[in-house]
Every structure is written in C-alpha cells, then in structure tokens.
Amino acid sequence: MKVKSSKWISENRLNKLRHLGTTLRYSLYVITHPMDGFWDLTHEKRGSVGAANVIIVAALLTNILRLQFSSFLFVNVIWEFVNLIEIILGFLAPIIIGCIANWGLTTLFDGKGTMKDIYMAIGYSLTPYVLLQLPMIFISNVITVEEGAFYGFLYYFSYIWCGALIISAVMMIHDYTLSKALVTLFATIVGMMVIIFMLLLFFTLISDAIAYFVSLYKEISFRFY
Amino acid sequence: MRGKKFIPIIFFFVALILFPSATVKAERSVYTYTYDYWEVERESPDAYSVQETVTGSKLGIGDFNNPQGLYVRDNRIYVCDTGNHRIVVLERDGNNNIEVIDQIYEFSGDVELNTFSQPHDIFVTETGELYIADTNNQRVLHLSSDYKLIKVITRPTDETVDKAADFLPTKLVADKAGRCFVLARNFNKGYLQYDRDGLFIGYMGASEVRFNLTDYIWKLLSTQKQKSQMAQFVPTEYNNVAMDKDGFLYATNAIFEEYQLRNDEAKPIRKLNSMGTDILVKNGYLPPIGDQWWDTAGGVSGSSRLIDITVLDNDIYYAIDRTRGRIFGYDDQGNLLYAFGSLGNKLGYQQFPTALEHMGTDLLVLDSRNLGITFYTLTEYGKLINDAIKAYSLGQYDLSADYWREVLRLNGNYDMAYIGIGRSLLRQERYKEAMEYFEFALDRMNYSKAFQLYRKEWIEENIAWIFTSFFLIITVPIVIGKIKKIRREVGVE
Known part of the structure; x- marks a missing residue:
C-alpha cells in the first residue's frame, strides 16, 4: 500500500506506525486463534516487539488504574501502603526474569524461539488481561456486591485466558508438544526462583563487602583521628 | 565563670513569674x-x-x-x-x-x-x-x-x-x-x-x-505412655x-x-x-x-x-x-x-x-x-455514643444520626458514626449522600444497598436520555451507510 507523506510526519515514520498498528491488531487474532496465531507471530513475522511493548505497558497501566478507579466494593486499597515503584517493578520484573529463565531453559532443550520471540509471545499473551480488566474497572462502578459474581467470573476468566495463551505460546514458538510445554513452564518458574535467589545472594554479598570496607575505613580513620 | 551558674536560676525565676499557674493536676485520661x-x-x-x-x-x-x-x-x-x-x-x-x-x-x-x-x-x-x-x-x-x-x-x-x-x-x-x-x-x-x-x-x-483430626492422628501414632x-x-x-x-x-x-x-x-x-x-x-x-x-x-x-x-x-x-x-x-x-x-x-x-x-x-x-x-x-463523647445507639434501637434514626454527627465532631475516625449517619440518610432516601458515608467506613453491604437504590433512581430519571442515545448509536451508522451507498451509486453513474 502506498502511503502519502505529509509535511509533519515523514513517510518512513508513518510506515512504522502503520506496521505497529497492523501488528497490534494482529493480537486480536492471536488471542482468538492461539495455535495458529502464535505460529504465525514468529514464523511469519506478523508480530512486532513494539506491539508487545505497547500491550505490556497497557497491562501495567490497567493494573494501576484498577487500584485507583475500581469501586471499593471489589478492590480495596490502603493507600498508605501503596508504592507505585513497587507495583511497576512487581509487574515488569517477573516478565523480564521469566523471559530470561524461559530462554535459558529452551535453548538447552532445543526450543526454536529466540529471546525476542519469547518476549513477543508473553506480550501478546497479556492482551486478554487488558481487554477484560480495563472494562471491568468501569463495570465495578455500576454493580453491587450481590452482582459481584459477574465481576469475579470475569476476573478469573481473564487470568485463565492469559494462562492458556502462555501455554500455547510456549508450544508454538518453541515447537513443543503440550506436555513438554507444561514441563518447561514449570521449570521456568523454578528457574525464575533460582534467578531471584542468585540476585538476592549477589546483592547481599555486595552490600556486606561494601560494609566491610566502610567499617575498615572507619576503624582506620578513628585510629588516626 | 561565676556568673554563668546564676543564669539558669534567673531563668527559673523568670519562668515562675511568667507562668505562675503551673499547677499539677491528676490526669483523668486513660488511653x-x-x-x-x-x-x-x-x-x-x-x-x-x-x-x-x-x-x-x-x-x-x-x-x-x-x-x-x-x-x-x-x-x-x-x-x-x-x-x-x-x-x-x-x-x-x-x-x-x-x-x-x-x-x-x-x-x-x-x-x-x-x-x-x-x-x-x-x-x-x-x-x-x-x-x-x-x-x-x-x-x-x-x-x-x-x-x-x-x-x-x-x-x-x-x-x-x-x-x-x-x-x-x-x-x-x-x-x-x-x-x-x-x-x-x-x-x-x-x-x-x-x-x-x-x-x-x-x-x-x-x-x-469438637473433633480434631490432627489430635486424632497424633493419638493413633503415640504409645499408651505418651497418651497419658x-x-x-x-x-x-x-x-x-x-x-x-x-x-x-x-x-x-x-x-x-x-x-x-x-x-x-x-x-x-x-x-x-x-x-x-x-x-x-x-x-x-x-x-x-x-x-x-x-x-x-x-x-x-x-x-x-x-x-x-x-x-x-x-x-x-x-x-x-x-x-x-x-x-x-x-x-x-x-x-x-x-x-x-x-x-x-x-x-x-x-x-x-x-x-x-x-x-x-x-x-x-x-x-x-x-x-x-x-x-x-x-465522658461527653461516651455519652453521645450511648445516646446514638439508644436512639437507633428506639427507631429514632434521625435523632441517632444527629448524635453520630456530634460524635464525628469529636472523633473523625469513628466508623460506626459514618455507618449510623449513612443509615439515617438511606432511610431519608438521600442515597447519594448515604453512599458517601458508607464509603468512608468501607461498609460494603450498606453501600451496595444505597447504591442499588441510587442506580434505580438514576435510571428512572434518565431513561429518556438512555433510550435516545441507544437509538442514535444504532441508527446513525445505518443512516450514514445508506447515504454513502447512495452517493457511491450516484458517483458511479
């Protein structure tokens, strides 16, 4: 398709935006046809990292908006204890660590996906979370506790949908069978824990080492003071 | 050096003159x-x-x-x-x-x-x-x-x-x-x-x-002596x-x-x-x-x-x-x-x-x-709480709400007062205000009650608008589509 360039946006950029739009719209196909969708996502290059970024940021925003704008009947927040950085990191860190752990495992067990593929797959898998949880913020403000079963159903459904998408994503991008995908996912969770443990160990050791040199410096400075 | 020692003493006397009524009172307050x-x-x-x-x-x-x-x-x-x-x-x-x-x-x-x-x-x-x-x-x-x-x-x-x-x-x-x-x-x-x-x-x-399963399992596993x-x-x-x-x-x-x-x-x-x-x-x-x-x-x-x-x-x-x-x-x-x-x-x-x-x-x-x-x-505060509860139990809900308002004046953290006022407002059919008070106390059941009534009232008031917008949402695209079609046909010819 030929794109007409205008004076305030270059043709190149407009094309990029078009591409982002197409790949973003492709997420709607992925979530309804997971097997086919995830296969084409990586093998036919129908997805993009940009679109995955957009979806992940949207999911993160949904997560934050949910706390602020949901009715207190369903989401009850003690604002004194809310830390925005904690929420953001708590959302992004598992995704990044999960990518690394999954990539580390699947390269060993002849998975076909690259790191980029895995990241894209996780991003596209979060689409139902945005699509369901965002309207639920509005819905929560027009229903009562007695009608809360509806809310609860949608809530769990969004999680189940995302989970199913992640399983099929692992199957498709690595070209695994279902059982192998499940085992890999379980091992990924264990791998994530190992990574977190290593990070904690690393930071504790570093801080201990720094503390040692600080106290050494203090001792010496006291002696000569 | 000698003069310095007197400075605190002078300060003390100045303080005594300035604040002569510093009497010690037994504290009547308990946490x-x-x-x-x-x-x-x-x-x-x-x-x-x-x-x-x-x-x-x-x-x-x-x-x-x-x-x-x-x-x-x-x-x-x-x-x-x-x-x-x-x-x-x-x-x-x-x-x-x-x-x-x-x-x-x-x-x-x-x-x-x-x-x-x-x-x-x-x-x-x-x-x-x-x-x-x-x-x-x-x-x-x-x-x-x-x-x-x-x-x-x-x-x-x-x-x-x-x-x-x-x-x-x-x-x-x-x-x-x-x-x-x-x-x-x-x-x-x-x-x-x-x-x-x-x-x-x-x-x-x-x-x-009560029957306790863990106790039962322990008893099964232990010897007679342990049991005793x-x-x-x-x-x-x-x-x-x-x-x-x-x-x-x-x-x-x-x-x-x-x-x-x-x-x-x-x-x-x-x-x-x-x-x-x-x-x-x-x-x-x-x-x-x-x-x-x-x-x-x-x-x-x-x-x-x-x-x-x-x-x-x-x-x-x-x-x-x-x-x-x-x-x-x-x-x-x-x-x-x-x-x-x-x-x-x-x-x-x-x-x-x-x-x-x-x-x-x-x-x-x-x-x-x-x-x-x-x-x-x-105290005055305790009396107000008692009065509010008593008025409520006697069915004098508005009076009770008045007492609760007084309680809130003394203690803004008192959840029961918010709920009490909310109930009275609910009874007076002031649903929106009642919802506000119930939300202060995070009382979900009462809030839902008030909200349900408020929602019903809102829909009844705005039913004309709701239907109109519904009608427009459905008909406008159809009309536009029709117009486009006609234009295209005209253009083709």
Whole structure:
C-alpha cells in the first residue's frame, strides 16, 4: 500500500506506525486463534516487539488504574501502603526474569524461539488481561456486591485466558508438544526462583563487602583521628 | 565563670513569674482507642474518665486483702474481701461520696459455721437478698437482707459429679425466679444450675467438644505412655458470669488457643440463653475478642484474656482483659465501641483486675493488687455514643444520626458514626449522600444497598436520555451507510 507523506510526519515514520498498528491488531487474532496465531507471530513475522511493548505497558497501566478507579466494593486499597515503584517493578520484573529463565531453559532443550520471540509471545499473551480488566474497572462502578459474581467470573476468566495463551505460546514458538510445554513452564518458574535467589545472594554479598570496607575505613580513620 | 551558674536560676525565676499557674493536676485520661476497617488502632477521645480509686484504708475499714468479688445493686456496692473473710457493703450517694454501710463477718442461722471462709463472689437480688459463694467452706449461702440464712447450696448429689473433687464455688448469679447459676472450680461442664430450693437441676452452657483430626492422628501414632502424658481435652472452663436485665447470662472464658480467636472458635464472650446456647450477635469487623493485635512489650504478650463482663441496661457490654488491663466496650451488635485502660500504677490503670461491675453507666473495677475499686464515669463523647445507639434501637434514626454527627465532631475516625449517619440518610432516601458515608467506613453491604437504590433512581430519571442515545448509536451508522451507498451509486453513474 502506498502511503502519502505529509509535511509533519515523514513517510518512513508513518510506515512504522502503520506496521505497529497492523501488528497490534494482529493480537486480536492471536488471542482468538492461539495455535495458529502464535505460529504465525514468529514464523511469519506478523508480530512486532513494539506491539508487545505497547500491550505490556497497557497491562501495567490497567493494573494501576484498577487500584485507583475500581469501586471499593471489589478492590480495596490502603493507600498508605501503596508504592507505585513497587507495583511497576512487581509487574515488569517477573516478565523480564521469566523471559530470561524461559530462554535459558529452551535453548538447552532445543526450543526454536529466540529471546525476542519469547518476549513477543508473553506480550501478546497479556492482551486478554487488558481487554477484560480495563472494562471491568468501569463495570465495578455500576454493580453491587450481590452482582459481584459477574465481576469475579470475569476476573478469573481473564487470568485463565492469559494462562492458556502462555501455554500455547510456549508450544508454538518453541515447537513443543503440550506436555513438554507444561514441563518447561514449570521449570521456568523454578528457574525464575533460582534467578531471584542468585540476585538476592549477589546483592547481599555486595552490600556486606561494601560494609566491610566502610567499617575498615572507619576503624582506620578513628585510629588516626 | 561565676556568673554563668546564676543564669539558669534567673531563668527559673523568670519562668515562675511568667507562668505562675503551673499547677499539677491528676490526669483523668486513660488511653482510649478503636479499630478501623483495616484493624489499625485509631486513637480516640476518652469515652470514660477515671474518677477515683477507693481503698479499704481510705474508707477506714482496713485494707482489703485479695478482694475477688464485686456486685452493684442500685447505688450499693458489695465487695467480697476474700482474704479478710468479710463482705463489705458500701453506698455511693448523689455527690459521689462513698460510705461504709456494713461489714459482714457472720450471719445468723441454723448451720454449723456462721462465718465465711475466702468468699469469692456475691450476688444481690432486687429485694436485697444475698447469694454468697463461700468458697473454702464449699457452699453457697443464700441470706436474707438482714443476714439470716435462707438456704445453703452445696455440692450436687448427682452420680455424674466427681465425689473426690472439692466443690469450690467461685462465681454466681441468680435470676428473678430464684434459680442460681454457680461456677465452681474443677467443674468444667458449664454452670451448675440450682432451683429456688437449692436443688441441683443440671449443668448449663457446656461448650461442645469438637473433633480434631490432627489430635486424632497424633493419638493413633503415640504409645499408651505418651497418651497419658498428653494434655487431656478439657471443655471450656468459664471464668466469670454476669446477668443482663433480661436474664441472659454473659460468660467469659480465657482458656483457648490464640489462633482460635480470629476465626471465632474460641468465643471468649458468650451470651447464653436458657438452653445454654450462645446467642451473642457478632456483626462487627471481628468477633468480640478484645484486642486484635497483640504487641509484646513490657513483659506483656499474647491475646486478651477477658476475665469479667458486665452488661448495661442499654445492652452495651464491657469486658475486662487481664493481660493488658484494658476494658472493651461492645454494643448489642458486637461492634467494638472503644477500648481503654492499661496496666500500671497510675490512677485509672489496673494491676490485677478481678471484677468489673457497672452502676448506671459508671464502671467499677476491683483490683486485687492495688486493693481498690476504681470508678470510671462516662465522658461527653461516651455519652453521645450511648445516646446514638439508644436512639437507633428506639427507631429514632434521625435523632441517632444527629448524635453520630456530634460524635464525628469529636472523633473523625469513628466508623460506626459514618455507618449510623449513612443509615439515617438511606432511610431519608438521600442515597447519594448515604453512599458517601458508607464509603468512608468501607461498609460494603450498606453501600451496595444505597447504591442499588441510587442506580434505580438514576435510571428512572434518565431513561429518556438512555433510550435516545441507544437509538442514535444504532441508527446513525445505518443512516450514514445508506447515504454513502447512495452517493457511491450516484458517483458511479
């Protein structure tokens, strides 16, 4: 398709935006046809990292908006204890660590996906979370506790949908069978824990080492003071 | 250098001249707090202020010795001075002066022993008859108002009763029909119930024995010797009893595992009906268990151990906790109104509380270590809460809301006040405002009620707009499509 360039946006950029739009719209196909969708996502290059970024940021925003704008009947927040950085990191860190752990495992067990593929797959898998949880913020403000079963159903459904998408994503991008995908996912969770443990160990050791040199410096400075 | 020493002295005198009225006043305030929806402790104004502590020596009758029992009938106070084997009768007049009316050491009547031995509790009927738990003499005495023996209640002559165990009555009440409910040490099947002639009728209020799977598995795995060393399962042993104006028994118990408190298995406070079943209303955030968070500080740790309870005529009940010396006030719905008091040596603080009673709305606490009776009286704030609850129970919802507004003026953290105002607004069909108040208190059920009505009202008011926009949403695209189609056809031609 030929794109007409205008004076305030270059043709190149407009094309990029078009591409982002197409790949973003492709997420709607992925979530309804997971097997086919995830296969084409990586093998036919129908997805993009940009679109995955957009979806992940949207999911993160949904997560934050949910706390602020949901009715207190369903989401009850003690604002004194809310830390925005904690929420953001708590959302992004598992995704990044999960990518690394999954990539580390699947390269060993002849998975076909690259790191980029895995990241894209996780991003596209979060689409139902945005699509369901965002309207639920509005819905929560027009229903009562007695009608809360509806809310609860949608809530769990969004999680189940995302989970199913992640399983099929692992199957498709690595070209695994279902059982192998499940085992890999379980091992990924264990791998994530190992990574977190290593990070904690690393930071504790570093801080201990720094503390040692600080106290050494203090001792010496006291002696000569 | 010499001059420098005088500077503080000069400052001191200047301060004396500037602030001459720095008199020292006894602090009447006791630490008062409530819990909010999140179970966070919120400081509150004083609901009760302490008036004075009356000791035996202050009254000129010699110090009490390990006093255990207290009863108040009208404005008379009956103290079981356990260690001195006497009953002290006090009277409080209109000016809050306390006088000694009588000291009872003995009574007349045809019985072997006419004195008391370590009496632990006393109950006085409306006509002035006395029931006394004469503990170490293993009997309960029923005396007339001029201390003549009417009857003696002794160990039940029932086969189910362990013959070897001593009958040591510690707490008792009697109802209007002359039935007497006695709590005796070593008798853990509930209250011993006697009829008006002093005959044993049966036990009342024994707590059900629960089957515990883990205990069962442990028993299966352990040997006979281990089993014998295991703690025997003993049903709840109540530690005190009070009767409300309708004749319901309020019981406290302090023997439970702490994890059983929050899921309402321990039931430290019970209201027993005549069948002995617990009918206490529990609509608060948590069941009435005293403190919800148990700090460890100053050698004190663990949950509240409620050891006495008293029920006011407006169905508000107060229980006293021995762990931290606190008094917890609950309304008839089981909402915690406020908690106050602490352990300590200051006026209004407890050391080892043994009994709690009320005189009107005043509270009396007997302490067996500071050997005195401490009087607490309602403050303006406490009175407003009582008035609001009373007005609500009488159906005067708007009046009640007015009282709650006053309460909020004094304590903006008081959830019950928000709910109270919200209920009144709900009744006045001011749903939007009611929702606001319910949201302040995070009361989801009432908020839902108000919201449902508000939503209905909103839809009824805006039904025209809703239908119009619906209609437009459906028809406009169709019309546009039609127009486009026609244009295209025209253009093609």
